[in-house]
Amino acid sequence: MTHHEAKVGHLQPIDELLLDDEAIAEQVMKVKQDRNAVILVHNYQRPEVQDIADLTGDSLGLSREAARTEADVIVFCGVHFMAETAYILSPEKVVLLPEMSAGCPMADMATAEEVLKVREEHPGATVVSYVNTSAAVKAVSDYCCTSANAAQVLEAVEGDEILFVPDRNLAVYAASYVDKKVIPWDGFCPTHEYITKEQVEQSLEEHPEAEVIAHPECRSEVLEMAHHVRSTSGMLDTVVLSPAREFIVATESGMLYPLSRVAPDKKFYPVAGEPICPNMKLTTLSKVLWALQTLEPRVTVPEDTRVRALRAVERMIALG
Ligand code: SF4
Known part of the structure; x- marks a missing residue:
């Protein structure tokens, strides 16, 4: 045994030092209560992160719902602009983004x-x-x-x-x-832009009975092939209401998890290529726990910017 191997042998394997998902999720629940926090989770997040959510959905819907809660702290499991949107609507709350480098290229x-x-x-x-x-x-x-x-x-x-x-x-x-x-x-959005017509064709060949449900961030040639064009929340309603039993999902593949939860008796296939948004996958349970324990990293917006941004959101809401 070399000197180096002997030293390594004394170390505990890293996975023995780490808690499993269930144990981390339990701690998250405890610290969340102490902090009076609400956990918002976007539909594209990792399944184990979706499982600890108080609210799941799309970015504006989540921010609006969080603003109506009595929580002191919002943990936004998503990307940076989403946490900003939550802060725009709830400046009196502490808004945490568990992974500060999670941005949106678009x-x-x-x-x-x-x-x-x-x-x-x-x-x-x-x-x-x-x-x-x-x-x-x-x-x-x-x-x-x-x-x-x-x-x-x-x-x-x-x-x-x-x-x-x-x-x-x-x-x-x-x-x-x-x-x-x-x-x-x-x-x-790079994740949606790179979904091609050929990938949709290939998926339809593999699943000829399935309907294609696509997000409008896809290119028009893909949208033209879709049976349904929907936002992420619209997809959840559509798959429940549609008589179809199988769907090819042309959006970020994380969407398959919430779709399977709302319609467990139906089948969902990611479009060929299985598009993933790397930024959406940066948030992990450990990072959520760390954010709750430390109340960092926080997202804020300068007040003059916030007030003007809020005006654009309120004008949209006023349109009904
Ligand atoms: S999938 Fe990722 S890159 Fe695309 S819009 Fe959403 S956050 Fe941005």
């Missing part, structure tokens, strides 16, 4: 400075920002929207020229429902 494709510059080039345009934007971008927008209500927001806002930030795929999809000039920002 949200990063638009900065407030860039949006202001394009606004100048289109002085008459109304600016509608998808919720997948930073607080700073929301603050320079007229309205916010979600993937569920994008077309209704485009229809309801004043003006016939609309700058839609940042998702070009959602912009084109929503614009197909309205008779207005929509200028799409050139952004996209």
